[in-house]
Amino acid sequence: GQVSIAPQEAAQAGGQWRVVSQWQAPGEMQDAGNIYLVEFRDIPGWEAPAPVMLKKGETGGRVEGVYIPAPFSEQTILTFAGASTLAGRLAPELAQLYLRQSGADEVKVVPGAGADEFSVQGIFFAAKEIRKIEIQGRGTQFGFMALKDGQCDVALAAHRLSPVDARSMGGNAITGESEHRLGMDAVSVVVHRDNPVKALTLDQVGKIFAGEITNWDQVGGPSAKINVFALKDTFATRGFFESVFLGSRPISPDAREVDVQSQLPEFIARDLWGIGFCSITLAGPCREMPLKAGADSEPVLPGTDSIRSLAYPASRSMYLYVRGDSSNVHAREFIRLCLSDAGQKIVGKFGFVTLGELAGTAAAETHVSGAQQAASNLPSIFRPGAPSVLKAPAISGPLPRLVQLDGEVVPDGTRKAVLQEYLDGVYGAERLPIVFRFQSSSLEPDAQAMQDAGRVTAMMKEPANAAKAVILVGFSDSVGDYASNLAVAVKRAEVVADMLRSRGLRNITVLAAGEEEAVEPNESRIGRERNRRVEIWLK
Template sequence: MSLLRALLAVFLLSAGVPSVASPQATPLLRIQGSNTVGAALAPALVEGLLRQQGFQDITRQPGALENEQTVRARQAEGPWVRIAIAAHGSSTGFRALREGSAELAASSRPVKDAEVHALAARGDLRSRASEQVIAIDGLAVIVHPTNPLRSLAVDQLAALFSGELRNWRALGGPDAPVRLYARDDQSGTYDTFKELVLVPQGQQLDAGARRFESNDRLSEAVMADPLGIGFVGLASVGQARALAISAGGAQALLPSPDSVATEDYPLSRRLFLYRAPDDASPWAQALIDYAQSAEGQRIVERVGFIGQAVRAIPVEAHANLPGDYRELAQTGRRLSINFRFQEGSAQLDNKAMRDLERVRDYLNASAGEDAQLVLVGFGDAKNDPSRARLLSRLRAETVRRALSRLGVTNSQVLGIGDDLPVADNQAESGRIRNRRVEVWIR
């Protein structure tokens, strides 16, 4: 008997075993928070974990409220159990952790300082044990398929959603009003859009925008409106058309699997599960472990998000690339990992710490003995370009040392400085995104 099944037996004895006809009254696990995570990804991961643990007759049932559902299952000839998922927005997940009404908070944005403070009595929510990146998502800006627009810069996007631009004619479209569709204030998707698009431009969302709790409902509304524009998680684009987005003068990128995996796409974001450090639920930890496993990451991709398994991606050696970087594009292969750092720190962030292991495992499984890693550091603009290059090289050196501790020693570093930004250096959020280390193999 597995540890989880043994703990389940204790749980059922303490809670009172229900009849076979009805699910266990007390959920094994309660997940609250992001609609992006909770609508499809969390239920799919729960079902995968239950199958792995030998459960049968696994089904989903709608809850009492919209955007709530229950996954129920039973052991062979055993009692029914259930896991409850409520997807009303990222902020509701952290509130549920504080109130003790959930073991896991699903979030489509990082935990905020105020939420960390409110939950400080339960431990540090930014610790590696608590904060788990389970998938990468691209926040897709969508229009009706008949809309002639193909790309937008972030400042144009802000002008549209603030109401500064109210007619499609200003962007080369028809002489017709722009109709805005946005997620609601509880949503991590809205928080991400606000922080990446509106705040850097000093704008606020137009009060006339229609608001939605659900990504899928928003996408359906845009599909029904040739004059509409909205933003959703990548898995909810549906039949609408996503626009290419540019920032900081960089090339406009569509939210493709490669551009989102590397977080080069300007509106890429991470999807999280948070667990309070003092929580003793074995099912919460089991779901986290399963989500991070190879099988769990395959489910991430099947649902429509971007998994974190390392793969090689093509890069065209354009003539306008910096010389060293262009040579690397000609002779090497870029991997789908960007190492990033904690805000205001030279320390790698929680995703990067797990990505170190992913790179090591990729090399062991897919690269020859003579393969060499090249770690390419980038940074935000400085008054002195030589300082920007030095800092970018030091970031790459930090990753090299961390990999060396895991036994990956055949590597070199390259500092590019502030060339090839992926975000606007005028905003702090953009400068943070530009401080990164790419991974190449040759």
């Protein structure tokens, strides 16, 4: 027999048929049965023919399924714009999950005109409706501008919205409910899998991309010209990379610019002497280069532990932003989905560090910093399981120079008093991979802090942590004088302490180290943002 589909337009739109037979009792497999049902697939824009029932002797004939045009209404329920790191793969997957959970019978992803542009479409046959989620991955700043102009519902961001940009949106556009951390990423330095160089220092990476080191033999490799690949300067990933590795230096004009982030690792995978940078989620075909703070430091690869503890220097958080004055219910529901277990499972699937991993207690980090190494024998007592005693060894010898942004050098005597109190307080303690962050000149923690406070509270109420004390340490950037920054750091730690106390925690100690222990240079905006923090330790 033969089954045909008419009209031809319906067949081209995806019209199909299948045979369903009757149920059989246990026994030998015979022909499919005595009764057959020919079913026709639902496709958008057409009403499917009714099923056709055939008896066994009727299967030699011809069956024609005639579809009737039934126009489906279409509506765009959400628009995303921003970072290609999120738009290229993660956002379409999350959009599909949202539409399925909304009841879509089928979901498909239609590529757009650009490399990271998609239309994710949910088909609702009973309602004869197609609901669309449009995605444009043209960079974080593009996403912020689209959010400002009302051209998108959700901005996908590879860095936080600056206070200046937030104010420029006016009114109640950005509120405490606007920012949502999705997870963490890192920017990997990538090379060919067969590149023999085992590790690079941060200084060497900066000099390579600035064009000051041009041959692999200058960093311990064979004599071969270094081929530098870089994303175009419209990418937030490039701006972040420059802030970490190059400071004020520009990327070499000899670098080959790439305008699609997912293509950069593909170029490196085909070039034995190439080097570039990209999100860890895209580094698959390449080898990620271990990085060292200095020639004598241990190399660090990007991974869950090194990213959440910021031990890997190019770690960053990824964010979703919605306008505080938005009336789009789908935007709020989508955010809730992204932060749920189901959404976070997809975040982790693509290689990002999930919120659950960021809040995990199993990887509480021991912490040995430059100032701590100045104290005699200090590294040995910061090992896990070290005895909790009252005081750290006294700091001896000169400290590395601390120069303010205005050029003032802070005296060692002043700094040692601050550092000694800090070291005594965290002596024998463990640092958790949770950091509370603040805006410049502000005592208001960011939106993520409220969620983190809840996670810390839940963790501390576990029986294993019942006897442990919470130690909060405030840090600052170097904008302003040393004493004022120390005072602000204390106040920020007190703000976090109040958040935890309001949730029922009582055994809390507040310390401050101010400008000490900077995790990034203060010369860049991103560096200052990362230095304004409150760390949490358990003892």
